[in-house]
Amino acid sequence: MDITNISAYEMHEKFLNEEVTAVELVNAHLENMEKLKELNAFITINKEEALERAKILDEKLASGAEMGVLAGIPISLKDNISTKGIRTTCGSKMLENYIPPFNATVVELIEAEDGIILGKTNLDEFAIGSSTESSYFGATKNPVDNNLIAGGSSGGSTVAVKSRQMPLSLGTDTGGSVRQPASYCNVVGIKPTYGAISRFGVVSMANTMDQVGVVGRNVRDTSLLLKTLMKKDTRDGTSYKKSEEVLKNLDVNKNYDFKGIKVGVLKTIGDYKLDEIVARDFEKAVEMVKSLGGQVEEISMDSLKYAPACYHVLSTAEVSSNLARFDGLRYGYRSEKYETTEELFRNSRQEALGKEVKRRILFGTYVLLNENKKEYYEKALKVRRLIADEYSEMLSKYDVLMTPTTPTIPFELGTNSDNTEIQYNSDIFTVGVNLAGICAISVPFDKEEAAPVGIQFIANKFEEDKLIKAGLAFEGGNVDEL
């Protein structure tokens, strides 16, 4: 039996029952990573340490000690999550050789539950982008079709999970960066409520919207890792104690349906440009929810048309500020051409930051200029409230909202990543969720379909339980299905 072919839950159970060792689990995944190198899902593979850790876990189990809920499960992390002693590059030349001296809180939580960190996944440089093509370490390919983009910016994470190089992975989602590549790779991706998971040790892109997200091959697996990470952390002032209660009593082994669930379905026809196949699958998905007992009503959201512009202004403004720390002095790339400190900063940034990152920094600085602030930055903050209020109003009437995750299926590698219109359009259903700080899940419509389409369910702040129930119901309650 190929043990990479089963769910994370089953890997954990088989490990506890001593049907498979942690070392065997790590080796089986390492073998897939070697075979599928050309997909370029990983920047760094943590082979030696992971094997060492697996050995320790095998011994711990043999000694009869109590094991954590992630025991034996290999997990990969997007390479903007700090790992002590393992380089963390953010997909940038700037941090090509940077080795953090500390762990992100999420790393500590995974290790405390006996999970095994096995690799660091590829991403758009500094998580800025939506195709995983702007990485300094090259583009990631989609395992569904190697000519297509993986989506992004957490493309390495979704590709690793889809191609069974890893059963579970963490990404980050600032405007859709977990849900969109999950949709493009036919896997499950969750963007939790802002403040549900600690951001300590996660390299900031746009800090009022960044959230760590979880990727798995089914909803049950994904919820297992999510539950482990939803903890208050005193090292992140925006982390919330409330998150610890949300999934406490959720039983993921039950069969769920949509009976009694009010579902607000976004009216897409006429309002948004959808690929034909996305429109067709979304319609079928709505019918499925109805047949599972959902009380479906069509909704329109007026403010959504402003969401991509609002996101672009606010995220670039925050990017310009967050990326100011990269100056070549204390860590990261240092230019050799300088005679003054300022020249060191300027040349290091010029030489080590990529084109798209520079463009966003410049745009963010432009909207923050004194003479422009009112027209762009402050205006966008007000529009952000309109968007958040409209979601809030909708979610007071409905348990969950339902939209396609993206309006299009993935495009071919190297064809569109520079096209701002396509980038804008591709984020339309996801960015609003980050602007409002609420939570959402992307579930594949049909995991075997050649053209991947994801269905997004959105819930209010700290209502991840509703997302998981909706996701499980949508998967048909078939928890063994991968």
Place this chain on the structure above:
Amino acid sequence: MISKEDIKKVADLSMINLSEQDIKCMEEKLVESIQRVEILGQANTDGVEPLLQVHEPIEEFRKDLVEVDYILDREEVLVNTKEQQYGYFKLLNIMD
């Protein structure tokens, strides 16, 4: 509309050197970006307060005390810098 001069100004403020060629490449994209966000002007935001943080207010502030467990050793702090001396970050040839 964003001009070459604006680009030079923001590049200077962001401490990024750009060649004339870079500026030319950036200009078209930045002009396009500005055009795309102009739609915000159509939103009626009269009387609307800006939303800076999605959770209002912040849940709690911790005491402003040093948490000893989270302090890095000097050696760890310096591990990623290119040059160091006497436990400090070091730059060569700096006389300013």
